[in-house]
Amino acid sequence: MILILLGPPGVGKGTQAVRLADELEGAHVSTGDLLRAARRDGTELGKRAQAYMDAGELVPDQLILDLVKEHLSGIAPGRDVVFDGFPRTTAQAVGLRGVLNQVGRDLDLVVLFEAPDETLVKRLSGRRTCPNCGAVYNTYFSPPAEEGICDRCGAELVQRPDDERDTVRRRLEVYREQTAPLVSFYEKDDAPLERIHADRGVEDVYAEFRDVVGVTP
Numbered sequence: 001m002i003l004i005l006l007g008p009p010g011v012g013k014g015t016q017a018v019r020l021a022d023e024l025e026g027a028h029v030s031t032g033d034l035l036r037a038a039r040r041d042g043t044e045l046g047k048r049a050q051a052y053m054d055a056g057e058l059v060p061d062q063l064i065l066d067l068v069k070e071h072l073s074g075i076a077p078g079r080d081v082v083f084d085g086f087p088r089t090t091a092q093a094v095g096l097r098g099v100l101n102q103v104g105r106d107l108d109l110v111v112l113f114e115a116p117d118e119t120l121v122k123r124l125s126g127r128r129t130c131p132n133c134g135a136v137y138n139t140y141f142s143p144p145a146e147e148g149i150c151d152r153c154g155a156e157l158v159q160r161p162d163d164e165r166d167t168v169r170r171r172l173e174v175y176r177e178q179t180a181p182l183v184s185f186y187e188k189d190d191a192p193l194e195r196i197h198a199d200r201g202v203e204d205v206y207a208e209f210r211d212v213v214g215v216t217p
């Protein structure tokens with residue numbers, strides 16, 4: 001199964017994608033995570049992406065498509081793939097279609113997660129991540145037992161630089177301008193697209209997500 005998770009920053013794509021990929025034993029492909037890893041590793045791509053990410057702008061399409069192609073080449077053919085935060089522009093969607101054609105696979109489902117801006121801003125401003133093990137917390141909704149410390153590994157939690165208020169505002173604008181048009185792109189393309197009301201707790205959202213994807217117990 002090839003699945004795309006669409007939706008604004010902070011709507012919970014990453015949270016839901018990780019759970020589903022774990023349950024399906026599939027691959028979770030988050031371009032945001034791949035870019036952050038490239039930055040940590042100090043690669044040329046990471047250096048080129050940094051200024052765009054910190055400003056809340058999208059990284060250029062060709063860099064993203066090259067990154068995704070390279071990453072997909074390491075995933076076993078036929079394995080389920082859950083795309084999170086990719087594609088984000090029409091050019092990326094067209095590029096993905098080409099890549100899937102080349103490997104003889106089809107897009108099965110696009111899932112659009114939706115929530116009001118005030119929820120998104122609260123989730124992003126409250127997000128804290130563990131730089132050591134990658135665990136994600138939220139100061140409002142899912143805080144760690146001890147403030148600022150990872151429950152899993154004891155490392156000090158950090159805030160993503162692009163979760164600062166002004167950058168969040170820009171990310172939301174960029175989503176509306178460049179990514180939201182993908183909804184009509186996929187509707188016209190006749191790809192099955194399902195909408196999920198994501199302004200609910202993680203468990204409720206996941207229950208509907210599983211249902212929509214058709215995961216059997």
Ligand code: AP5
Binds near residue numbers: 032033092199202
């Ligand atoms: P990326 O890392 O993809 O960020 P994003 O899409 O802005 O998504 P987020 O990770 O902020 O939100 P999410 O929807 O995954 O929510 P999450 O589950 O984490 O991209 C970062 C940057 O990289 C971009 O701005 C761009 O510069 C660049 N980039 C990446 N991909 C690109 C591409 N394809 N093209 C070009 N540039 C690209 O949850 C957020 C918080 O809410 C967490 O604290 C979580 O615990 C909490 N939460 C989640 N669900 C719930 C719930 N139901 N109830 C309560 N709290 C919840």
